[in-house]
Amino acid sequence: MSDMIKVVVDDRSYNVEEGSRLIDLLIKEKIKVPYFCYHEALGADGNCRMCMVEIEGQKRPQIACDTFVKKGMEVRSKGDNIEKVRTNILELELINHPVDCPTCDQAGECSLQDFYMDYGLHDAEITIQEKIKHNKKMDLGSNVMLDQERCVLCARCTRFTDKITHSHELGIIGRGDHARVSTMPGRKLENPYAMNVVDLCPVGALTSKDFRFKQRVWFLKTVNSICHGCAKGCNIYIDHNKMKYQDDVIYRFRPRRNDEVNGFFICDEGRLSYKSLQENRQKQILLRKKVILNDQAVEEIRRLIDIYKFHIVITIDANLYTEEIESILAWAKVLGAKVYAPMEIYQDETFQDDMLKSANRAANTKTIENLGIDTGIPHKSGLLINFNHPQTFECDSKIEFKTHKTENTEFVLPLATYAEGTGHLTNEDGIVQYSEQALFMNAPVPTVTEWIEKVQL
Amino acid sequence: MRECQIVSRKFELENSHTLEVSQENGGYKTLEKLKEYSPTDIIKIISDANLRGKGGGGAPAGAKWELMPQESDKPSFLAVNCDESEPGTFKDRQIITKDPHLLIEGILITCYAIRAKHAYIYIRGEYYAYQQILQAAIDEACEAGLLNDCDITIHRGAGAYICGEKSALLESMEGKRGHPRLKPKQKEPEWYFDNPTLVNNVETIATVPFIVENGAEAYRAYGTEKSPGTLLFAMSGHVEKPGVYEAEFGTSMMEYINHYGGGIKNGKKLKAVIPGGVSCGVLTAKEVEGLTLDYEALRAVGSSLGTGGMILMDEDTCMVTALKNILEFYHEESCGQCTPCREGTGWVDKLVGKILDGKGTKADIDKLLKIADTMNGKTICVFAPAVSTVIVSFIKRFRAEFEVIL
Numbered sequence: 001m002s003d004m005i006k007v008v009v010d011d012r013s014y015n016v017e018e019g020s021r022l023i024d025l026l027i028k029e030k031i032k033v034p035y036f037c038y039h040e041a042l043g044a045d046g047n048c049r050m051c052m053v054e055i056e057g058q059k060r061p062q063i064a065c066d067t068f069v070k071k072g073m074e075v076r077s078k079g080d081n082i083e084k085v086r087t088n089i090l091e092l093e094l095i096n097h098p099v100d101c102p103t104c105d106q107a108g109e110c111s112l113q114d115f116y117m118d119y120g121l122h123d124a125e126i127t128i129q130e131k132i133k134h135n136k137k138m139d140l141g142s143n144v145m146l147d148q149e150r151c152v153l154c155a156r157c158t159r160f161t162d163k164i165t166h167s168h169e170l171g172i173i174g175r176g177d178h179a180r181v182s183t184m185p186g187r188k189l190e191n192p193y194a195m196n197v198v199d200l201c202p203v204g205a206l207t208s209k210d211f212r213f214k215q216r217v218w219f220l221k222t223v224n225s226i227c228h229g230c231a232k233g234c235n236i237y238i239d240h241n242k243m244k245y246q247d248d249v250i251y252r253f254r255p256r257r258n259d260e261v262n263g264f265f266i267c268d269e270g271r272l273s274y275k276s277l278q279e280n281r282q283k284q285i286l287l288r289k290k291v292i293l294n295d296q297a298v299e300e301i302r303r304l305i306d307i308y309k310f311h312i313v314i315t316i317d318a319n320l321y322t323e324e325i326e327s328i329l330a331w332a333k334v335l336g337a338k339v340y341a342p343m344e345i346y347q348d349e350t351f352q353d354d355m356l357k358s359a360n361r362a363a364n365t366k367t368i369e370n371l372g373i374d375t376g377i378p379h380k381s382g383l384l385i386n387f388n389h390p391q392t393f394e395c396d397s398k399i400e401f402k403t404h405k406t407e408n409t410e411f412v413l414p415l416a417t418y419a420e421g422t423g424h425l426t427n428e429d430g431i432v433q434y435s436e437q438a439l440f441m442n443a444p445v446p447t448v449t450e451w452i453e454k455v456q457l
Numbered sequence: 458m459r460e461c462q463i464v465s466r467k468f469e470l471e472n473s474h475t476l477e478v479s480q481e482n483g484g485y486k487t488l489e490k491l492k493e494y495s496p497t498d499i500i501k502i503i504s505d506a507n508l509r510g511k512g513g514g515g516a517p518a519g520a521k522w523e524l525m526p527q528e529s530d531k532p533s534f535l536a537v538n539c540d541e542s543e544p545g546t547f548k549d550r551q552i553i554t555k556d557p558h559l560l561i562e563g564i565l566i567t568c569y570a571i572r573a574k575h576a577y578i579y580i581r582g583e584y585y586a587y588q589q590i591l592q593a594a595i596d597e598a599c600e601a602g603l604l605n606d607c608d609i610t611i612h613r614g615a616g617a618y619i620c621g622e623k624s625a626l627l628e629s630m631e632g633k634r635g636h637p638r639l640k641p642k643q644k645e646p647e648w649y650f651d652n653p654t655l656v657n658n659v660e661t662i663a664t665v666p667f668i669v670e671n672g673a674e675a676y677r678a679y680g681t682e683k684s685p686g687t688l689l690f691a692m693s694g695h696v697e698k699p700g701v702y703e704a705e706f707g708t709s710m711m712e713y714i715n716h717y718g719g720g721i722k723n724g725k726k727l728k729a730v731i732p733g734g735v736s737c738g739v740l741t742a743k744e745v746e747g748l749t750l751d752y753e754a755l756r757a758v759g760s761s762l763g764t765g766g767m768i769l770m771d772e773d774t775c776m777v778t779a780l781k782n783i784l785e786f787y788h789e790e791s792c793g794q795c796t797p798c799r800e801g802t803g804w805v806d807k808l809v810g811k812i813l814d815g816k817g818t819k820a821d822i823d824k825l826l827k828i829a830d831t832m833n834g835k836t837i838c839v840f841a842p843a844v845s846t847v848i849v850s851f852i853k854r855f856r857a858e859f860e861v862i863l
Contacts, residue, residue, distance in 0.1 A: 046639045047794045049835050060834040066639050088831040092800035125824060128807045153793065172634065172793070175617070177803040179793030 007073040016069050023051055023064040031077050034086055034115040036093075036202045037154035038065040041264040042163060048093075048154050050115065052085050053077045061085050086119045094124070096132045096177055098149045105212040106204030112152065134180050140170075141188030142268060143195055143209040148180040151205035157181060157197040164265070165355075167191040181205065192353065195272075196265045199254055210272060211252045215241055224256060226425050226435040228319050228418055229270035230351065231360035233427030234262035238274070238419060238438040248439040250274045250419060260431060267357055274419075282402045282414040283445065289409050294454075297413060301399055301455050304383055304411075305335060308397065311382030312337035315389040316373070318346060318362030321423025321435070324448040325367055328387060331452045337385070341368045343375040345391055358428055363418075366426035387448055388415055401451060416447040458708060458716055461679055463667045463687045464660060465703040468555040474590050476597040479558035485603055487562060487670045491569055494669075496527060499570035503665065505673035507685050512538055512621075512658030513734065513764045515684070515752045524646045525571040525655050534654040535568050535576040536630065536647070537662055540614055540621035542581055543734035544786060546766035548689035549659035551701045553580075554587050556663070557594035561609065563662035566669055568607045571655050575608045578659075579626050582616045618790035622838050623647055623656040625792065636794045637838035660689055680706035684751035688765045695722040695771035706751040713750060714769065725771040729854070733763020735783045736843035738850030739776075760850065776855040777862055780848070781809045787844045798841035801832040805848060812862055822859050826852060 002018040009031060016025050021044065026033045036048035044065035052061040056074035061082055064075075076082060093112065101107045134148035158170045158181065169189045173182050183189055189197075198208045220239040227234040235256035242248040253274050255266040285297045292300070305312065314337050316328055332339045343365065352359035362368075368375060377393065378384070384395035388403055400408065401415040422437040446454065467473045467482050479485070491499075504519025525533055537560070541549040552560055564576045580588050588611055595609050612630055614620045620629045624638035627649050646653040664686065668676045677685040684706035690713060691701040697719035704713055710730070714720070721727050727742040732750075738760035740748070748754055755762045770779060788806040793799045805828055811817045825848055833845035852859060 044639065046837055047796070049796050052835070068642060085831075085835070088827075089796055089835065092796050092804070092828075092831065095800045095804055125827075126804075127821065127824075128804065128811065132803070152796070153799065174793065176788060176791035176793045177799055179799065 005069065005071045007069050007071075007075065009075045010078055018071065019068050021065060022053070022067040022069050022073075022075065025069065026051075026053075026064055026077060032118065033064055033077055034090070034111070034118065035065060036111055036152050037156060039156055039159075039200060039264075042156055042159045042200075045155055045159065048152065049089050050086060050093075052082055052089070054079070054082050083119060086115075087122070090115055090119050091125060093152055094120075095126055095128070096149070097152075098131065098136075100150070101204075104147075104150065104204040105207045105217075106150075106201075108217040110204055111202035132177050138182070139209070140183055140206075141190055141194070143272075144189050144197060145207050145209050145212065146181060147205050147207070148182070150203050151181055152203055153179055153181070154202060155181075156200040156202070157206060160197055160200055161189075161191070164196075165191045165193050169194075170197070192267050192269065192357065193265055193355065195268045196255065208252070215239075215251045219243075220251060223436040223438045224434075225253075225419065225438060226363065226427075226433050227253065227266060227270040227273065228363040229267070229273050229361070230358040231362060231365050231428035232262065232356050232358045233363060233425055233431065233433055234258075234266045234270060234356060235433070236266060236270070240419075240438050242440070247442050250278060250438065261427060261429075261433070262356055265356065267355075269351075269357075276404075277417055277419060280405045281417075281445075282405050282412060283443075284414065286409050286412045288411070298454050300411065304397055304399060305455075308381075308383035310336050312385060313378045313381035313383070313393070313395065314339045314385045315378060315387065315391075315393065316341050316368075317388035317390070318343065318365050318368050319418065320364060320387060320448060321418070321421065321425060322364060322367045322432075323423040324387075324421075325364070325371065325373075327449045327452050329371065329373075331456065334456075338378070339373055340378040341373045341375055342377055342389065342391060342393075343368070344377075345389075360428060363427070364425045366428060366430055370426065401448065413451065414445045415451070416445045420445065421447040458712055459679075459705060461687050461705050462703055463676070463679070464552065464559065464663050464689055465555075465701075467559070468551065473555050474557055474594060476558060476594070476601060479556065484558045485562050485598075487666045488565060488603070490669065491566060496570045496572055499566060499669060502668060502673050503570070506668045506676040507673075507683075508661065508664060508668060508676065509684060509686070509752070510658055511660035511664065511688055511764070513543065513736070515762060518657060518661050521646075521655060521657070522567075522571060524644055524653075525573075526646075526653055527572060529572075529653060531652045532575070533571050533573040534649045534652055535564060535571060535573045536623075536626060536649065536654055536656045537564060537576060537578045537659055538621060538623065538626060538656055539578050539580040539584070539659045540618075540626060541584070541659070542618040542621050542790075543736060543764055543766065544783070545693055545731060545768040546691065546734045546764040547693075548691050548701050548764065548766065550584065550587055551689065552659050552663050553584075553591045557591045558598065559663045559666060560591075560659055561595060561598050561603075563665040564609060565604065565607055566665050567655070567657070567662055573655070574606060575610070577630060577649075578609065578611045579620070579630060580611055580613055581620075582614045585613075588613060617792070618786075619792040619838070619840060622840070625838070626656060627654060634792075636792050637840075639837060681749075681751050681753070683753050684762075688750075688762075690750060690765040690767065692718045692767050692769060694767075694769040695725065695727075695774070696720070696769045697722055704750065706749075707754075708750045710745050710748045710750050710767075714767070718769070721769065721771050723771075725773065727769060728772045728774055729770045729776065729779075731768040731770075732760055732765075734766045735768065735786065735847065737761045737763040738846045739779075739854060740850075741854050760846075776851060776858045777809065777813055780851045781806070781813055783847055784809055784844070787840075787847075791840060795836040795841065797832045798836050798844070801828055801841060802844055804828055805832075805844070812859060815862065817863055819860065819863065822852060822856070 035051040054076040138146040235258040346362040380394040620635040629635040702717040784806040829845040829848040832841040
């Protein structure tokens, strides 16, 4: 590691590693600096020229992304001079931009809009009316739509397919103000991480076919969660909204930066898993295909437990939160029941890759291992109590707590999904992570812990 | 005016592009002499001669050569820049068609000095016919066993002006888009696939044999103290005898124009000169009087020597149309990487178009200057600053013409 040195930014002194990028310091210290092309995962490209700062001793303003801090460096990020430079460059950015914010899905989370609020807000100097026309609706593949006119040519998307996925589908074609992003001839954007380019795009050029036009982003509420698609435990944001007279709905998952786990990205399958999470939900209690009430159900559970005393087996889903697993274990002790978490079903070698995807498709496997729970197939039992495990096993009678609808309707009780509850997960590398509750439904479905409390009362 | 022929010595000979004629006239003789010198000796001679790069920048070539590692586990490369796309410039073309063996000889010496085993000649795609001549010469030299263990490969560009910028040239050679790279923070060679590489202009390399053969002092005998030697200056535009004529630095510009060019076409009066390819600021006829052709003199009047390709304009020239012509070129050729250049070149082109159409206002002229200021010094390469210089020089010197059109 390099030496720590002191640099001065706007008359304040900061300790920073010698030779690190100035822009990283500005971002870390939340010192306002506009930029389109720089991204910590993709490095500096130096093409947008927005992150200009003044450096003592340098004749001209310099871009912070391509400046490496040196001992005693004095930087000015504010002031009329530098703000004028940023304003002028921003104006150039807008010459050929369609300024179609009212119909643009990025509005509200658009860097161009944000920087305009910071450095623009003036009467346009552009007296040339005609703008360069490009394709406004290009389906690149993998749910990614491209509007070439809105693009600021920061090349984040092309650098992503070059440097991160190494799939090289995207490139810039044409020169000068006719330059535009496009797929390589005869190719589609096709890789398991393709939709990350939508997050990377600082403007409304790349939008998600899945999300666009569904919600204005300023209506969305965001919580921190963990993807349950596999044992990797990628950190995500859940963007949801409860519209008037309607239920709370998830509109999208977005990657949340965690350098220890997933870095900046998530896979497309995990990103789109919010759909199956909300579809086909088990909402009622079914006893032999008939809907029954809560109290009746609790009575029935207690009756069955009484009948099958000491012949009870509990199976649990390896996606449950640690807290839920622990309360099941405590209850099992009371019942004298044996607990299983059959793991074979979660194994999927075809899903695995060398980036983020793990062959183990259960989010909390490590906790199952840590708690010493049997991961084999359970022996034949009298009563099988299943907490959302996808399989069923031989038994005389069964109680199933399910988040989603199932063909088996002997005795099924609804269960809250992970987005409706909260708790910890341990990923395959042993990192313990916390997932917040995203959804607050009009008619909440009980979680595992709540069900156990009801039955035990 | 002193006649001097360092590079153009064999240009006038019949079949000067053949190996036979070249060797009869002293070609490849310095290769024998190489044995007396070590690679670092050669670099020292070039540094002592203060050979300045002849591609437009005029930076000392020796300093660049010294950056090349003499000991490295990576192979070193030489890339000869024959992209010659600057409007008004056509001197490298003369070398590769009239005396390609001089270039090859220079390449062999340079490769020896920087310990490179492979040289590339990056030639602009439009030079197809000239490339054929150059390739034939390389083949001839190869068959004659002159190349020894050095390979020379011609790489044809696809027609982008920016690929004449050294790092864009290397990007293009690597098979990528010709985009200039971010500049390194310390002095280091260029990199071709991460291998140290020297990029020099054709004429620079073609000057090397003379210096090695005759010594640094012989080269410094020509030119001025700070700009020693000669350059293949060229003239185009409103001149009686346009063409490439070698002259030493420090020659009087008017004397050069009148002696070699035969004066302004049809006996008209000179109005303006763009001294070294369109990227250099325009000068009025008055400024040109008494001006000498060297880097320092031209810098002093706010222009630059560039490639030495002068564009002469007579009294009937409309300077707004001339500027529009130049800006159209830049608009077309901006690589599109940096925002100020990508969007700025289009904007200024359209603005000048608007003025030419008679739809402009006085504010538009000031706006041109403002955009020029935004484009200056805020991009990766010097393309946008060059455009900026051109706009400012035109408006500063011929503002009245712009205002008349309004």
